[in-house]
Amino acid sequence: MPEVAPLDRAELEARLASLEKDNQKLVRINAALIERIESGVTRGNDPYAAFQHSVVLAEQVRERTDALNQAMAELKASNHLLSDARLRAETAHQHLIDAIESISDAFVLFDQHQRILLFNSRFKAFWNNSRVEIVAGMRLAEVKRLMTVNGLFTEEALGHGDETLFYRLDDGRWLQVSERPTRDGGRVILFTDITDVKLAETLRREQAVAQKSQESERWIRLITDHVPALIAYLNADLVYEFTNKVYEQWYCCHPGAMLGRSLLEVHSQQHYQRLDAYVARALAGESVTFEFSETNLDNQERYMLRSYVPNRLASGEVVGIFVLIRDITERRRTAEALHQANQNLEQRVRQRTSELTSLNNQLLLEIDERRRMESRLREAKLEAERANLSKTKFLAAVSHDLLQPLNAARLFTSALMERRDPVASETLVRNVSNSLEDVENLLGTLVDISKLDAGVIKADIAPFALSELLDNLAAEYTQLARSEGLELHFIGCSALVRSDIQLLARILRNLLSNAIRYTYSGRVVLGCRRHHQRLSIQVWDSGMGIAEERLEEIFQEFKRGDVQRPDQDRGLGLGLAIVEKIAGILGHRITVRSWPGKGSMFAVEVPLSATAPKALPIPLMSEPMLERLQGARVWVLDNDAAICAGMRTLLEGWGCRVVTALSEQDLARQVDNYHAEADLLIADYHLDDEQNGVDAVARINARRASAIPAMMITANYSNELKRQIRELGHMLMHKPVKPMKLKTAMSHLLGK
Incomplete structure (x- = not known):
């Protein structure tokens, strides 16, 4: 038999109902005919014709019954095909859901009416911090509006195509959003996290800028080191930030030895006083040029032409001075010789004319060279302006290293002063302590100025x-x-x-x-x-x-x-x-x-304040508090050996039992892996390998059954560090440490 195409289920059911209805009619007709024949009741005079008619009707019933059975078979086959098709559709749909969940990007699919059909969990995760619930059926325009209203995307930038955009999320991450149309007019949108790419791009850009700055500085130094003139740059505090090779050779300094030192430190008091008036005029914004006599390495007097050019910001503030010094001894002597020649006879004027012409040409060459130098200096000025702020911030950042040796010296001298030595030695030590205190005050003042300028x-x-x-x-x-x-x-x-x-x-x-x-x-x-x-x-x-x-x-x-x-x-x-x-x-x-x-x-x-402050207990130094230091077990953690030695000498002089260490590992070896008995831990905030004392104290106490009271010593004056140490319950002391203040603080902690 030829293959019959499966019919629609509704059509088959309608056809089956019609056949059943016809069959029932035929059955009733057949039963009536048989009954009439058997009873001998006919409407005509031909019983055979009636019988023959009933046989025909029976054949029609049989044919209809066969057709009905065939339709039932076709309906059953169609039902089986529909079940298989539904199962395959459901399986394909589940595979689609699994596929969009397996991709690493956020995914959302819209139909031809721009309504949501499907989305994965990564897309839904974008809305976790908002009160918006994303459901199937929402329109694309509504989704974009909710993204803007809820602040999900804080920044937008165009991509390489009209259908690719870049967004910055409110948590700092970056997304690439790509839209593509489907065949039926819908839209597919993918959200790709490109934060790492952005960070790498930013890092490459910063490295390129830093490399360009270094190359510019090397180029400027290469030029200035080969110019027959003394060139330097002083900041507003009159501290050297640049000197060329000729400048350093003239003043007998090693390369870079002047950098970071003030004008008064490099030169004598007499030399500084001679320059003071001109420097003040330059700092006031005036370009100054003057002659100045100096003695060279051979003890010969030379005449120098000095030019001070102020370095102005866009606001007009003078932040430094460019210094250009030329040796004009020969030119001045030539001028004096010319003046003397003019006092002589007219005939000598003719003899000197050729010499004057030669000298004039030389002067013209020097003037032309000076113009070229000034042009180079103007170009270098732009780089110097950009580097100026970083120089001041650098001085503020090195305050810790400046105060380290001074702090060690103070600890040594304070320990010596407390010992019962002869009067002469005590006087000598006291003088050393006073001198160190003066140096400390001067350095502290300079550091304060630099920190204030740098905004630290x-x-x-x-x-x-x-x-x-x-x-x-x-x-x-x-x-x-x-x-x-x-x-x-x-x-x-x-x-x-x-x-x-x-x-x-x-x-x-x-x-x-x-x-x-x-x-x-x-x-x-x-x-x-x-x-x-x-x-x-x-x-x-x-x-x-x-x-x-x-x-x-x-x-x-x-x-x-x-x-x-x-x-x-x-x-x-x-x-x-x-x-x-x-x-x-x-x-x-x-x-x-x-x-x-x-x-x-x-x-x-x-x-004036309308609110009262919280009362804080002020520790007083009493005799019982001093007795607490006797026999106290103190651990000292500092990456500076001199500081450790000074602290040991000072604390042992107060009767403490001291263990000093340059690192956590060094301390662990000496105190049985931190399990030994201890009453107090003193730690420096800045340790080696970019470690800090706060984290070190936390790690040490984590390995002990009971925490050790801790004191943090640092040259960092930031409010953030103060708050952090205060919240941790530690005590904070700033360098340089005053011995009496240290003793009081230790007694207070031991009293707890």
């Missing part, structure tokens, strides 16, 4: 009782004033103010120190006055005063008063510069009034 120091504003600060300052400076033959008159104040107590103390210490330094006799007054919602903290002195035209000048760096106590050191003239910079950080106003011959008044205004 941040204010930690909080309410506090002003008496907490002023009472301590009054007690401290009363003794200092008395030692200088002066009287400090203090007027107490119980007001609550908002400021950074440490930075405000730095301002007041500088003002009090200046008042004592520039007062011969009489008294210094420390007090406060209210002005509405602000409080003016004032320091009065009875010194010689300041002329009105110099009131603004005194806040400049390296500017000092002309009259001060003869037994006082002159300092660096940075005190009031630091005051002004710190006041700028705090947002406090500094005012000054002065009466020449009578005295001056410096004041800092701070805002």
Whole structure:
């Protein structure tokens, strides 16, 4: 039989119902005919014809029954095919779902009406942090709108094609979004995470910029080292940041030896004083050219033509000086010879004409060479401006290494002073300690200036009782004033103010120190006055005063008063510069009034506080606290051997049992893998291999049954580190460490 194509199920069911209905009719007709024949009742006179008609009807019933059976078979086959097709469709659909779940990208499929058909879990994960629920049937326009409204994509950039976009997510990751049409008019969108590609691209760009900067610096040095002139660059603090080879050879310095040193450090006081007026004019923004006599290596006097060109920012601020020095001895001597020749007879003028012509040509060549040099310097100026800020930040960053050896020396001398040595040795040690303290103050001041310029120091504003600060300052400076033959008159104040107590103390210490330094006799007054919602903290002195035209000048760096106590050191003239910079950080106003011959008044205004500060216990140094140091088991962790040796000497002098180590591994070997008994752990914050003391203390205490009280010592003054150490419950001390303060802090921790 020819193969019959499967019919639609609904059509087969309709056909089956029709056949069953016809069959039932035929059955009833056949039964009626048979009954009539058997009963002998017919409508005609021909019984045979009636019988023959019934036979025909029976044959039709049989044919219809066969057709019905065939239709039933076809319906069963079609049902089986439909079941197989449904199973294959469901399997294919599941395979599709598994496939889109297996890809690493987020996937979403829209139909021809731009409604969601399918999406994988990675696409759904984008919406976990929002209240939006993504479901099938949502339109593409609605999905894009929700992405924008919920801030999922914070930045958009065009890709290489119209259907590729790049987005930055709110968590910092980057996505590449690709859209492709389907055959039935739908859309497929893929979201690919390209964060690593972006980071790699950024890293390559930064490395290229750094390499270009290094190449530019090498090129500038190559040029300047072969120019027959002395070339240097000084920043606004008069610190050398660049010197060429000729400059270093002229002043007998090794390559790079001048960098990072000030003009006053490199040259003698007499040499510096001769240049001071010209340097001041250059820092004020004026280009200065002048002749200057110097003695060379052969002890010959040479005449040098110096040019100081100020380096200005776009704002007009002078941030440094370009220095160009030419040896014009021969030119000057030639000029003198010409002048002498002009005093002689006319006939000698003719003899010198050819020489003058030659010299004039030489001068023209030198002028042309100078013009080319100035052009190169202008090109180098652009690079120097970009490098200037990083130089200042570099000086702030090396403060830790500057203070390390100084801290070690202070620990040694403090330990020696506490021992019972002969009077002569004690005097010598005390002199060494005083000298180190002076060096420490000078370095600390320079580091403070660099940190303020680099923006490293941040204010930690909080309410506090002003008496907490002023009472301590009054007690401290009363003794200092008395030692200088002066009287400090203090007027107490119980007001609550908002400021950074440490930075405000730095301002007041500088003002009090200046008042004592520039007062011969009489008294210094420390007090406060209210002005509405602000409080003016004032320091009065009875010194010689300041002329009105110099009131603004005194806040400049390296500017000092002309009259001060003869037994006082002159300092660096940075005190009031630091005051002004710190006041700028705090947002406090500094005012000054002065009466020449009578005295001056410096004041800092701070805002009053309506909320009371939290009371903190202040540890006092009592006899029981001192006894706690006797026999105390102290571990010291510092990557500087000198610091470890100094701490051991100092602490053992206080009766402590000390273990010092340069690393965690070194300490573990000495103390039974951290299981030995210990009362206190002192750790430096900066350790080797980019490790820090905070993490080291955490690892050490994690391996012990009970944690050791910890003290962190650092030259890092950041507020973030203060908060971190405070939250961990450790004690923080800043370098250089004061021995008395260290002893008090240790006693306090041991008391806990």
